[in-house]
Amino acid sequence: MIRLTINGLEISVEEGTTILEAAKFYGFPIPTLCYMEGLSPYGACRLCVVEIGEGPKARLVTSCTYPVEEGLKVRTASSRVIKARKMILELLLASCPQSKTIQDLAAAHNVRRQRFKQEYEDCILCGLCVRMCEEQMMAKAIGFQGRGENRSIGTPFNIKSDICRLCGGCIYICPACQLRCTYTEPEKAICGGCANLSPPCLEKEQFDDMMCYMEPCVACEIKKD
Amino acid sequence: MSDEIEYTGICKTCSHAPTCAYRKRSDKPIWYCEEFDNYIPAPKKSTSSGLISILEDIQARYGYLPEGSLRVVAEKTNRSLVDIYGVATFYRAFSLKPRGKHLISVCLGTACHVRGAPAIAEEFQQQLGIRAGETTSDKEFTLETVNCLGACALGPIVVADGHYFSSVKASMVNSIIEKTLAGLDKVEIKTDQRVFPVEVSCSRCNHSLMDTRHLIDGYPSIRVTVSFNHKHGWLALSSLYGSDNVDSEYPIPLDTIVNFFCPHCHTELIGSSDCAECGAPMIPMIVRGGGVVQICSRRGCKGHMLDLSGTIID
Ligand code: SF4
Ligand code: SF4
Ligand code: SF4
Ligand code: SF4
Ligand code: FES
Ligand code: FES
Ligand SMILES: [Zn+2]
Ligand SMILES: [Zn+2]
Numbered sequence: 386m387i388r389l390t391i392n393g394l395e396i397s398v399e400e401g402t403t404i405l406e407a408a409k410f411y412g413f414p415i416p417t418l419c420y421m422e423g424l425s426p427y428g429a430c431r432l433c434v435v436e437i438g439e440g441p442k443a444r445l446v447t448s449c450t451y452p453v454e455e456g457l458k459v460r461t462a463s464s465r466v467i468k469a470r471k472m473i474l475e476l477l478l479a480s481c482p483q484s485k486t487i488q489d490l491a492a493a494h495n496v497r498r499q500r501f502k503q504e505y506e507d508c509i510l511c512g513l514c515v516r517m518c519e520e521q522m523m524a525k526a527i528g529f530q531g532r533g534e535n536r537s538i539g540t541p542f543n544i545k546s547d548i549c550r551l552c553g554g555c556i557y558i559c560p561a562c563q564l565r566c567t568y569t570e571p572e573k574a575i576c577g578g579c580a581n582l583s584p585p586c587l588e589k590e591q592f593d594d595m596m597c598y599m600e601p602c603v604a605c606e607i608k609k610d
Numbered sequence: 611m612s613d614e615i616e617y618t619g620i621c622k623t624c625s626h627a628p629t630c631a632y633r634k635r636s637d638k639p640i641w642y643c644e645e646f647d648n649y650i651p652a653p654k655k656s657t658s659s660g661l662i663s664i665l666e667d668i669q670a671r672y673g674y675l676p677e678g679s680l681r682v683v684a685e686k687t688n689r690s691l692v693d694i695y696g697v698a699t700f701y702r703a704f705s706l707k708p709r710g711k712h713l714i715s716v717c718l719g720t721a722c723h724v725r726g727a728p729a730i731a732e733e734f735q736q737q738l739g740i741r742a743g744e745t746t747s748d749k750e751f752t753l754e755t756v757n758c759l760g761a762c763a764l765g766p767i768v769v770a771d772g773h774y775f776s777s778v779k780a781s782m783v784n785s786i787i788e789k790t791l792a793g794l795d796k797v798e799i800k801t802d803q804r805v806f807p808v809e810v811s812c813s814r815c816n817h818s819l820m821d822t823r824h825l826i827d828g829y830p831s832i833r834v835t836v837s838f839n840h841k842h843g844w845l846a847l848s849s850l851y852g853s854d855n856v857d858s859e860y861p862i863p864l865d866t867i868v869n870f871f872c873p874h875c876h877t878e879l880i881g882s883s884d885c886a887e888c889g890a891p892m893i894p895m896i897v898r899g900g901g902v903v904q905i906c907s908r909r910g911c912k913g914h915m916l917d918l919s920g921t922i923i924d
Pocket of ligand 2: 507508510511513514515559
């Protein structure tokens with residue numbers, strides 16, 4: 386067992402536990418976005434930052450990927466943590482304001498505006514869909530491609546994948562696209578067919594920002610029968 | 611019906627497609643290319659550095675990564691296609707689209723940008739009729755823009771086939787394109803360290819093949835007898851290793867595989883190895899002072915090999 390303190394409380398957890406898991410177990414809330422139980426932690430969104438160490442050596446780490454250490458002193462809500470968290474939420478709002486998940490997180494942390502250039506990204510590159518597809522659906526149909534500005538998620542060659550199981554796991558888990566798929570932003574909305582079994586028939590190419598990798602469209606297939 | 615004609619237009623993967631010596635089945639797509647298959651070694655340990663060197667080999671051979679090749683790599687190395695695709699799209703060195711014979715990169719880094727690089731990029735796009743990132747339909751040029759080539763003080767910088775042009779103005783664009791087309795890679799005999807003369811003799815009768823009266827590149831040439839397409843005549847090759855200048859009695863069409871004969875003992879000069887570039891038989895000759903030089907028997911192919919340590923085994 387490893388002994389450490391979180392917000393002053395002395396606790397002990399098994400070796401290999403992450404700070405996030407330990408904090409959750411003892412009831413300290415830490416917001417997360419790219420973390421999901423059952424998927425390997427990826428550390429992409431930085432929302433789960435906590436402060437470790439003391440004095441000038443204190444630093445911020447992502448709790449979802451940081452394994453506990455003997456004698457570690459963790460603060461999950463220091464002013465430095467709160468400041469960083471709010472900044473991350475502002476940046477997320479700047480890139481993907483239409484995400485219900487991000488809106489809820491922002492509201493919960495009292496972030497009411499964002500001061501950056503407003504974008505409407507359809508993906509925040511959290512990698513949840515990639516891990517879902519690989520680790521839970523055992524498909525590995527989608528992955529990261531490109532880099533820098535051009536980094537995106539997709540199937541190899543961006544064509545219909547022959548190993549996609551059409552399970553919809555990627556859509557289910559995506560924090561960025563769920564709102565678009567359900568018609569709350571009419572001009573950008575896709576078919577919403579996954580949720581609404583009589584979707585308007587649309588050409589996928591029309592929606593170059595659509596984040597659905599399923600081909601053929603599950604809803605359209607159902608409709609045909 | 612000649613085999614070569616049958617292949618034309620089927621495989622567009624590499625520049626040898628019309629005369630490909632490897633394709634055995636015209637009805638099979640690229641991933642049945644036997645030569646291509648050889649490019650992918652049997653599964654080793656699955657490290658991604660191993661993957662990168664496989665992709666580098668394929669990129670070097672074909673100038674890009676054909677879709678079929680990535681599928682073969684995935685299958686042969688037991689990796690998933692998404693991972694390979696991820697690596698292939700991550701590195702700038704890899705291209706998923708065929709590249710032209712010549713690559714022109716226009717720097718759009720900050721320093722070059724303020725010195726007017728965008729206008730130069732625009733001029734290239736106009737003159738080549740393509741956008742950055744594209745290849746001309748005749749497969750001659752690929753144009754790309756890059757961010758800082760590390761020569762900011764000399765900007766705007768344009769790199770054509772590895773040659774740097776500094777302080778480029780829009781008015782120079784045309785001449786850069788023309789020079790590139792003419793071949794910036796032509797060796798400067800006087801200054802290039804890679805070029806040196808060899809003296810060779812016949813591998814059968816050991817008679818010298820050097821012709822001191824016929825100079826090429828300023829050095830005695832190598833004289834042999836050649837036959838191709840029912841023609842029979844002399845051929846003089848440059849004796850400079852690395853130079854492929856030739857003179858011949860009859861013009862030899864590009865891509866023709868030529869039979870070489872010793873002008874003294876009239877035996878055919880033929881070895882047992884094939885050209886690593888194109889698969890045509892290699893022609894061995896003995897180098898004075900020991901060793902063997904081998905040149906490709908295909909006109910226009912730059913395959914050559916110099917082994918100064920070994921002796922020829924018949
Ligand atoms: S729908 Fe296809 S791509 Fe999405 S998680 Fe399932 S198998 Fe993977
Ligand atoms: S598509 Fe959705 S789940 Fe996948 S990386 Fe982008 S935001 Fe995350
Ligand atoms: S499967 Fe069809 S209905 Fe569902 S999100 Fe994709 S495109 Fe829309
Ligand atoms: S060598 Fe391979 S890739 Fe090139 S033309 Fe022949 S079959 Fe096609
Ligand atoms: S939840 Fe830890 S980095 Fe996203
Ligand atoms: S900005 Fe062009 S070389 Fe640096
Ligand atoms: Zn001879
Ligand atoms: Zn050759």
